[in-house]
Amino acid sequence: xxxxxxxxxxxxFLDGEAGSFEExxxxxxxxxxxxxxxxxxxxxxxGEAVRNQSQEKxxxxxxxxxxxxxxxxxxxxxxxxxxxxxxxxxxPANVAKRRIFPKQAVGYAVAASxxxxxxxxxxxxxxxxxxxSPEMVATAPANTAPPVAVNTAIMTASMSxxxxxxxxxxxxxxxxxxxxxxxxxxxxxxxxxxxxxxxxLMPSVRAVSYSTDF
Amino acid sequence: xxxxxxxxVVLVSLSAQSTASEVGANLxxxxxxALHRMDYTGTLVHIKGEDVNTLKVSHIVEGGxxxxxxxSLNGSExxxxxxxxxxxxxxxxxxxxxxxxxxxLDVGGTKKVAMRDCQVVIARPKDKMRYLQKYCIDKETGxxxxxxxxxxxxxxxxxxxxxxxxxxASNNKASVEQTAAVANVPPETILPGxxxxxxxxxxxxxxGFYFGQxxxxxxxxxxxxxxxxxxxxxxxxxxxxxxxxxxxxxQPKVTSAINSGALNVLTSQKNNHRITLVGxxxxxxxxxxxxxxxxxxx
Numbered sequence: 226x227x228x229x230x231x232x233x234x235x236x237x238f239l240d241g242e243a244g245s246f247e248e249x250x251x252x253x254x255x256x257x258x259x260x261x262x263x264x265x266x267x268x269x270x271x272g273e274a275v276r277n278q279s280q281e282k283x284x285x286x287x288x289x290x291x292x293x294x295x296x297x298x299x300x301x302x303x304x305x306x307x308x309x310x311x312x313x314x315x316x317p318a319n320v321a322k323r324r325i326f327p328k329q330a331v332g333y334a335v336a337a338s339x340x341x342x343x344x345x346x347x348x349x350x351x352x353x354x355x356x357x358s359p360e361m362v363a364t365a366p367a368n369t370a371p372p373v374a375v376n377t378a379i380m381t382a383s384m385s386x387x388x389x390x391x392x393x394x395x396x397x398x399x400x401x402x403x404x405x406x407x408x409x410x411x412x413x414x415x416x417x418x419x420x421x422x423x424x425x426l427m428p429s430v431r432a433v434s435y436s437t438d439f
Numbered sequence: 440x441x442x443x444x445x446x447x448v449v450l451v452s453l454s455a456q457s458t459a460s461e462v463g464a465n466l467x468x469x470x471x472x473a474l475h476r477m478d479y480t481g482t483l484v485h486i487k488g489e490d491v492n493t494l495k496v497s498h499i500v501e502g503g504x505x506x507x508x509x510x511s512l513n514g515s516e517x518x519x520x521x522x523x524x525x526x527x528x529x530x531x532x533x534x535x536x537x538x539x540x541x542x543x544l545d546v547g548g549t550k551k552v553a554m555r556d557c558q559v560v561i562a563r564p565k566d567k568m569r570y571l572q573k574y575c576i577d578k579e580t581g582x583x584x585x586x587x588x589x590x591x592x593x594x595x596x597x598x599x600x601x602x603x604x605x606x607x608a609s610n611n612k613a614s615v616e617q618t619a620a621v622a623n624v625p626p627e628t629i630l631p632g633x634x635x636x637x638x639x640x641x642x643x644x645x646x647g648f649y650f651g652q653x654x655x656x657x658x659x660x661x662x663x664x665x666x667x668x669x670x671x672x673x674x675x676x677x678x679x680x681x682x683x684x685x686x687x688x689x690q691p692k693v694t695s696a697i698n699s700g701a702l703n704v705l706t707s708q709k710n711n712h713r714i715t716l717v718g719x720x721x722x723x724x725x726x727x728x729x730x731x732x733x734x735x736x737x
Contacts, residue, residue: 244547245545245547246545246547246561249543249545249563250563250593253563398694399694399695399696399705400694400695401695401697402695402697402706406695406706409713409715410697410704410706410715410717413680413682413704413715413717414702414704414717416669416680416682417678417680417717417718421651421669421671421678421680421717422678422719429507429509430483430485430494430496430509430599431485431700431702432509433492433494433509433510433511434485434487434492434494434511
């Protein structure tokens with residue numbers, strides 16, 4: 226199975242090959258990820274540099290955009306002070322070649338799309354973050370007891386002691402439930418899956434899957 | 440000139456999003472209906488983390504009552520066989536409009552799952568309080584052939600996929616009508632706001648979540664032998680159960696959290712009560728609910 230890096234997603238995004246879902250996801254990420262915005266701006270700048278260079282020699286011939294960037298970096302040092310503002314998106318050569326609109330219009334369109342998506346979702350993002358970001362909710366309640374080692378005999382294998390999902394910056398110390406607590410939890414889980422789970426087919430499947438994980 | 444083009448691109452983009460959202464919402468409604476109306480049998484693979492479980496699934500509608508038999512093929516004789524004539528939040532049509540406030544619905548391409556053509560629909564959360572949900576819905580019948588929950592790090596926390604399935608419309612017309620009637624009952628169990636309990640309130644709900652109420656019969660069941668309150672929070676696609684019991688019953692020794700696929704469980708205590716949260720949402724969302732749970736006193 227291939228592993229696709231963030232850089233490759235960015236490359237595909239700039240290439241216009243990401244597909245609508247990936248494009249939207251990238252926009253969502255760009256909105257909230259400073260580092261990714263910087264990479265995006267860098268890639269776009271490098272793309273422009275490559276495009277200019279490719280007029281003299283075919284740097285990108287036959288290769289992917291990312292490969293082209295890597296080759297270009299090897300050949301030319303990009304001055305840091307030339308990294309543009311994130312809104313000043315530059316369209317790389319191989320994208321521009323496929324566009325039926327003028328280069329400048331495409332640049333504005335990409336910038337407009339990013340700005341529109343950001344404007345629509347940033348309000349939701351911040352309101353959601355205000356409700357509870359991992360950082361905000363990480364503090365343990367004052368009246369909770371410290372974690373202690375407990376017997377794991379009753380716990381199912383699937384109900385892993387080591388949380389598979391760990392919130393970022395989550396410094397709350399969670400222990401393992403003791404045997405008595407586990408018994409109660411199992412009952413509550415069964416009750417939730419039967420009456421409260423909003424997923425459709427899956428509650429029953431989950432129930433069986435859990436019961437077979439001993 | 441450039442300004443006009445700018446506005447035009449934005450408008451076209453928004454219009455396309457709106458259309459995709461409507462199509463996605465219709466497909467989800469069709470899926471919800473198909474799950475309760477169709478007869479289907481098949482093999483389903485359930486993947487959570489590194490655990491893979493293969494199950495035989497059978498769903499038949501007889502006389503308006505859904506009968507499910509689910510058997511694990513992983514060397515265990517465990518099986519669940521039940522008739523779903525009673526209340527389940529899964530049977531209540533969720534409010535699409537409420538859901539769209541916190542999810543953007545996208546329609547993707549088509550692909551083949553279990554040798555059948557299906558349409559990809561993605562419910563993409565607008566914040567970090569819920570998982571992304573990805574469905575592949577059978578084009579012919581509306582049944583979900585695959586379903587994934589993906590966290591905000593783009594990692595699939597849980598996945599269900601049919602590897603083989605046979606789907607039939609229920610032969611019994613009366614059954615279909617009765618099932619449709621059950622599936623289309625107004626969501627009277629959903630309370631748009633208010634306090635879940637006389638003694639407790641949630642000062643600030645995670646965005647998009649609202650209270651659901653467990654019917655008295657089921658509530659009585661959970662309280663059997665203990666003084667336990669149970670209330671539900673849902674955003675239309677994800678839900679959280681909150682169980683509150685007095686510490687005079689069983690004293691929790693730790694603040695504990697366990698996880699299985701998309702399901703998280705958090706147990707802690709507050710004001711001499713045990714608080715247990717169970718739901719298919721990220722743990723941070725549960726922490727938020729817990730922190731905003733306020734004891735009003737007897």
